[in-house]
Amino acid sequence: LITMQTHEELYNVLKSNEQATQEGKPEKLKTVVVSIAPQSRASIAATYNLTPLQVAKRLTYFFKSLGVNYVFDTSFSRDFSLLESAQEFVERYQEHQRKQHSSSFLVNNENNESRKISKIKRGVNNGEYQPDSNDSNLPMLASSCPGWICYAEKTHGFILPYISETKSPQQIMGLIVKDYFAKKLGVTPNNIYHVGVMMCYDKKLEASRPDFFDEDYQTRDVDCVITTGELNKMFQEQNYNIKVSPESFLDSFTKTTHDGQLLGSAGSASGGNLEFILEYSARELFGITGVDVDKEKGVIVKIGRNKDFKEFTLEVDKKPILKFASAYGFRNIQNLVRKIKSGNSPYHYVEVMACPSGCINGGGQLKPSENIPIKNWIAEVNNIYKSVGSQSPEQNEIVLNLYNEWLEGQNSPKCKEILRTQYHAVKTTLVNPLIVNW
Template sequence: MAFSGAIVLADLNDYIAPSQACIKPVEVKVTKKDVDQPTSIKIDDTGGYYEVTQDGGETKLEKASITLNDCLACSGCITSAESVLVAMQSNEELYNVLKSNQEVLANHRTIVVSLSPQSRASLAAKYNITPLQVARRLTHFFKQLGVHHVFDTSLSRDLSLIESAREFVERYRRHQSVKPPASATPEQTDDGTVVKARRMVGRRAGRNEAVAVADGAGAAVGADLPMLASSCPGWICYAEKTHGYVLPHVSTAKSPQQVMGSIVKDYLAGRWEVRPNQIYHVSIMPCYDKKLEASRPDFYDEECATRDVDCVITTGEVDKMLEEQGANLRIMPEAELDPVFTKMILDATTSQPVLLGTPGTGSGGSLEFILSYAARELFNLPSLRTDLPPDAPTSFPGLTIRTVRNVDLREYTLELPATPDSPAVPVLQFAAAYGFRNIQNLVRKIKQGKCAYHYVEVMACPGGCVNGGGQLKPPEGSDVVSAKEWVAHVERVYRSVEGVSPEENSVVRGLYG
C-alpha cells in the first residue's frame, strides 16, 4: 500500500551517530498452529531471543544473517555493516601493507595514495593552513612512511564530470527527440584514446543488473530524465535497496574515487609495466560509505584478483595517523606534488605552484559543470558561471538560483532570453538535494511522475561532501560554535582553491585527444 501524499515523515536523522547499531532481526517461521496459539518474544540477560508460548514453553530463536549486500547505508551502518570493512580498509591495514613492503621484498607492491579535495579542506580548516600546504605536507608524511606516490583526485573528478555532462546532453536530446549535430563525435574520430578514457570513467555492469532485476529489461525506456548524480555511495545504496524504479535515472559515470582507481590500476599499471595487483591503492575520502563503494563486486577485477581501490581511509583516520606518528601538520616539512596528477599551475610572478580545483560547491561541482556544459552545447550560451554561493547574483541574466524549504534543497532555472517574437522560456531546471529528507521527497515525485527537474545532484549528507561522516569535527577552542558554522567554514576553505573548468585540464584534453 502506498503512503498518502499528506503523510510527512518526521524525526529522520541524516547524521551518523556512533552509538547507533544496525538492527539484526530474528527469523520467525509462522505456521497455522502459531496463529491459533499466539506467542510472545522475550530477551534474556545475554541478548538471546526466545519465543514463549501461552503454556510457558520457550524456544530460542536464531538471528537472521545480514551481509553488506543488505546494507541500506542508513545512519547507523557505520557501527555495524561497515564495521566489517573498517577492519579491511583502515589505517591499520595500510600500516600492515607498509610493513610487509619493508620485510618481504618478493611481495613488494607500489603504494599509491589519492587525496580528495574535501578531506584536504577539512584538514586545512582544523590546522588553519592552506589546502596547498595540506597537500604538500601529507605528501611528505606518507612518503616518509613508505608510500611511493601521492595524487589528488582532481584528474579523476574532471573526467567523471565531463562524462556525466556528455551523458546528460545525450539524455536531454533523446528526451526532447532532438538529433545531435552531424559533426563527428570523439568516438567516431578517436584512435583509441577516448575509448580507453571512457572505459576508465564508465560504470561497470553491476548497477545495470540491479535495474533489470528491479524494473525489467525495458526499464530505461522513457526514463531518461531527470538524470540523478551517481557519485554518492550512500545515496546509490539507498536507491538500489529501497527505490529500484529510480535506478534508470542514475548517471552511469563512475565516481571520482572509482575513476581514480581505474587510472591507477589500468593506465598507470601499464605505464609502470606491472600487474594491477602489484599496486596497492589507498583513497582518502570524507565519507565512510566510500568503503562500501570500493568493496562493490563491479569494481573488482577477477582476472587480476584486485580491486580498483584497495583501501579507503577517512579524513578522521588520517588525522589519527598523524597523531599516532607524532606528526604535527602545522609545522611539518613539505614535499613536491606530482605535476601530472595534481591540478595546479605555476604562478607567473613567483614561480610557485598554485593549487586548482573544480568550480562549484564542496560536493564536487557536478550540478554547476553539467548545467554550464548543457547551456553551451544545447543552447549556445557561453560563459555561464555557476560557481557562486546559493542565492548570489549570477553573471547570466537567464539563470536564477533559489533555496527551497531548507538550505539543502536548491533549484537552478535557466531561461532563454526573451525575443520580440517570444517571451523568456525556462529550458533547464536543475536541483541540488542533500540529506534523506529531501531525497525522500525527490524519489516520491519521480515515482508519481511529477518531478520537473532535468538533473538533480543528490547527496546523502546534509551540507554535502564537506560534511561527510568521516570529516573532522571543530577543534577544541575553535571560534566556530555550531556544526553548521563549521561546515560553512570548511566549505569556504574548499572554495578558496581557484576553480578551473574540467575542460581546461591539459591532462584531460590529452586523454581525449
C-alpha cells in the same frame, strides 16, 4: 571487505614492503599509491589553520616518510567525472527530446512554467512503475554519492535507470591508477596497493562494490579508503605534527602539468556536479554561453523548503528550458523520489547527496571544536576548498592528455566502456536499509 579497509591495513602493506626489501625479495613489493580528495584536504586545512597547498605538500611528506611511493591529488579525476557526466546528460537530454517529439509525450504544467519531465509509465504488473531505457530517462540523478546509491538500490529499484552511469571521482581515480598508471610503471594492477583519503565511510562501501573489482587480476580499483578522521588518527599514532612538518612535492601523472602545484576543481565542495553540467549543457544544447551558477549569472536560483533543496532554472524569453535541482539529506531525497514516481518531477537533472550540506559535511570529516557552530565550520571548510583556483575541466591539461593517451579521445567507445557503471536493485530484509548516518 569493508572492515579490512582501515589505516591498519595500510600499515600492514607498508610493513610487508619493508620486510621484502630487507629480505631482498623485490617480487613481493607492492607500489603504494595514495589519492587525496580535495574535501579531506580542506577539512585538515581548516583544523590546523593551514593552506590547501601546505596540507597537500605536508601530507605528501607524511605518506612518503611512511613508505608510500606516490601521492596524488584527486581534483583531476573529479574533472574527468564532471566531463563524462555532462556528456552523458547532453546525450540523455537529446535522446529524451527525440523520443518526446516522436511520441508527443511532452506535457506542459498548468502554469506553463515548467514541464513534467519524468517519463515513468505504469507497468502492466502489480501497478509497478517502469521507466524507459537508461538512454533517455530524465531527470538524470547524480551518481557520486555511495550513500544515496546504496539507499536507491535497496529501497527504490524503479529509480536506478535515472541515476547517471558515470563513475564517481574516486572510482575514476582507481581506474587511472590501476590501468593507466600501472601500465606506465610496467606493473600489473594487483601489484599496486591504492588508498583513497576520503570524506566519508560510504566511500569504503563504494570501493568494495563488485563492479569495481578486476576479476582478471583479483584486485580492486581502490583497495582501501581512509577517512579524513582516520588520517588524523594516523598523525597521532605516528607522532606527526602537520603544523611544523617538512613538505614534499605532489606527484603528477604527466610532465606537462603543474609541477606539484594544486589544481582546483569546478563546482562546490558539497556535490559540485550541478554547476558544471548546467553551464556545459546550456552551451552544448542551446548555444548559451556565460552562465555562471556560482555567481547566479544567467540562472535563477530558488531555495526550496530548506537550504538543502535548491532549484536552478535557465530561461529563454521567460520560459524555462533547463531546470536543475540539488537535493541533500534524507528528507529532500524522499520528496524527490516521490515526485519522480508520481511523474511530477519538473527537473532535467538533480544533484542528490545523502548528507545534509553534502560532502563537505561528510561523516568522515574532522569536527569543529565545541565553541564553533557547525554552520560556521562548514562555511569555513567550503571557503578553504574554494580558495584553490579552479579552471574549467575542459581546460584541464592532465585530463585532456589522458583522454588522448589512455582513452582514445573524448566520447570514444572506450570512454563509455570504462568510465561508466551499472546499478543493481537489492532485496534486503534490513529494517533500516540506509548505510549513512543521515
